[in-house]
Amino acid sequence: MQEFLASTTYIDWQHPAVLAQAQALAAAGGEQADIARRCFHFVRDQIKHSWDYRQNPVTCKASEVLAHGTGYCYAKSHLLAALLRANGIHAGLCYQRLIIGTEPPFCLHGLNAAYLPEHGWYRLDARGNKLGVDAEFCPPKEQLAFAITTPGEQDFAGIWAEPHAAVLASLLTQPTVEAVMTHLPDGDLSNDSTPARLAHLL
Template structure:
């Protein structure tokens, strides 16, 4: 699939924001700690990615109901669903100077469909998608520049892989989180969310 950068200015993919809030000291400290031994941008991206993927549990995998969304909140409470984890990953990578955007898929889920969020990073002039959702027995997502290894490759009728790379989380996702009080509620709202 040909990915499409939705904002012409690559600096838009490095910006701080209310949601990504990488001006937060804890985000900066963790990002610097994770990247201190990296010899290049690929190693930096991979190390930060593996931290978010492996050390910040997906709420559904641990039965968590705490709703997190802002990057600093995800780091402090150490859990979140895919969108929350993608916000934390984007915040840390942007702080470290790696242009990072947001990508989406519509996937089958519990007899219907649900929106799924992941990231894309700009390395050596090309965008690469990576999914920090978190691995489990049936999920083996990896960061690769030699072919995508996403958590959920689109493979069922009705599923959609959207090519857009957005500089901020899309409005339907932000609204779903703003209108929910726990993980179950946001998952229900995300089943109706569209790009």
């Protein structure tokens, strides 16, 4: 479980700005679920989804997302994981495979899982709400941004301690949010062999 508390290259919660934000969100106290809720609302509501707002630059590290106030779903999940870990809450990354628009192609969607003592691993999606998207923090009920409704879409039953390579390939090689949109990551992660993975989430 220690890997889900680690400060890493992309989930860099020991960065001074990230740590300060995490401490500010924890200042009101409460149980771990209360702190997790405040972290979730901060990332969901205060960090803009890059494509919704057409806002550059492309961010990846948690500290970059916080500094620029923007990120794709993947990058926002990196920041949420960092804020949770900084507060001693085990947190990882989860992925779905969703259709783009009303028909293929597909792309990966990034979200989180946090370990809450009262509920176990709980998935939460801080992508950012908009018309047709209503994600909430309401354990034990799961209310994500997107439901699996179309053949070919998938919920991957794992928790990754680090961003998936396909996600990093998109965020680190594309110069603008517009370019990322034309190179969104995709893939079947159901047989992923990444070591830092729990396969019993769902």
